Amino acid sequence: MNKNMTPEAGAWLSIGAYIGLSVIKLIVGYIANSQALRADGLNNLSDIVVSAAILIGLKISKKPRDHNHPYGHSRAEHISSLVAAFLMMFIGMEVLIEGFYSIVHFKKEAPEWLAAWTGGFSALVMLGVYAFNRRLAKQTKSQAMEAAAKDNLSDALVSIGTVIGIIGAQFQLFWFDPLAAIIVGIMICKTAWEIFSETSHMLTDGFDEHILNEYKKEIALVQGVKKVADVKARMLGNEIILDVTIQVDPQLNVVKSHEIADRIEAMMKEQHNIQTTHIHVEPAVHVPKRS
Incomplete structure (x- = not known):
């Protein structure tokens, strides 16, 4: 064909x-x-x-x-x-x-x-x-x-x-x-x-929960990502639109944070052919341990 x-x-x-x-x-x-x-x-x-x-x-x-x-x-x-x-x-x-x-x-x-x-x-x-x-x-x-x-x-x-x-x-x-x-x-x-x-x-914007969990695990392994706070996806025609919220080191500047987002976008495009990934970057919050 x-x-x-x-x-x-x-x-x-x-x-x-x-x-x-x-x-x-x-x-x-x-x-x-x-x-x-x-x-x-x-x-x-x-x-x-x-x-x-x-x-x-x-x-x-x-x-x-x-x-x-x-x-x-x-x-x-x-x-x-x-x-x-x-x-x-x-x-x-x-x-x-x-x-x-x-x-x-x-x-x-x-x-x-x-x-x-x-x-x-x-x-x-x-x-x-x-x-x-x-x-x-x-x-x-x-x-x-x-x-x-x-x-x-x-x-x-x-x-x-x-x-x-x-x-x-x-x-x-x-x-x-x-x-x-x-x-x-x-x-x-x-x-x-x-x-x-x-x-x-x-x-109704439904999406397979198991696939979302796979995306979350892969994104969590990207260098610089401290935590994946949220992952959402929906279909527009035959294309997947991905929305990701990640937490990074709060000491990073905008350029370094943007580089992490670029790595995630490139990975999702290469491994899953997802052309559109929206990434929201948040500072990771350190929670002190209770004594």
């Missing part, structure tokens, strides 16, 4: 795949008399909206800071992930409702094998798109692309469920189709909830 590739490439790939697959599924679903495949095609149409939302969020997040957004627009990426999660949850609930309805009112009519082959082809395509976007998300550290990759995987599972239902219908197991839809619907809802939980955690 090209290291210079941007997250937008993954969003455009998803949109292109969804457009092509939705058209194929709707046409074949009608010809092969497969209600499950037609539903899968409609699901892909709705996924175009999810991918478009992520693409818009990525575009907005790259806008430079202005007088209303002094920290830039990076959090637009998180908002696009939330939109994707809500849309996925809606799709998952729709699949669940349709599945339960079909169990109660299923028709003893098997679709043609062409529908199963189309569903299998679609699953392979979406697994390929998922693998591409997952690697791209790790490479660019894009939370929106991570959400998109999870959506791609859900769509591959939907197609696999569709194939299982169609094959089951060929052997007179007509209830396989709605049962597979229910299982897939649960998986889509689970994925949507995971994306929502992770994104809302970041939007």
Whole structure:
């Protein structure tokens, strides 16, 4: 994969795949008399909206800071992930409702094998798109692309469920189709909830406590640092903003204290790729021992 590739490439790939697959599924679903495949095609149409939302969020997040957004627009990426999660949850609930309805009112009519082959082809395509976007998300550290990759995987599972239902219908197991839809619907809802939980955690400035403790231990080892009084971090898009309060020898002048802060900034940038570290320097207070 090209290291210079941007997250937008993954969003455009998803949109292109969804457009092509939705058209194929709707046409074949009608010809092969497969209600499950037609539903899968409609699901892909709705996924175009999810991918478009992520693409818009990525575009907005790259806008430079202005007088209303002094920290830039990076959090637009998180908002696009939330939109994707809500849309996925809606799709998952729709699949669940349709599945339960079909169990109660299923028709003893098997679709043609062409529908199963189309569903299998679609699953392979979406697994390929998922693998591409997952690697791209790790490479660019894009939370929106991570959400998109999870959506791609859900769509591959939907197609696999569709194939299982169609094959089951060929052997007179007509209830396989709605049962597979229910299982897939649960998986889509689970994925949507995971994306929502992770994104809302970041939007409320949540950060992994264990990672913060690691930062604190490393900063405490920097020459000249007497004590690390506080370490806080938050995410702006895919970038970590670190706020550190350290205590140093009160006899140090401003230049020496600034050199210690520079060493901490360089270390965090080199070891953790943290580009922005705000450091507040305080004099270390000597507390005399009680007799």
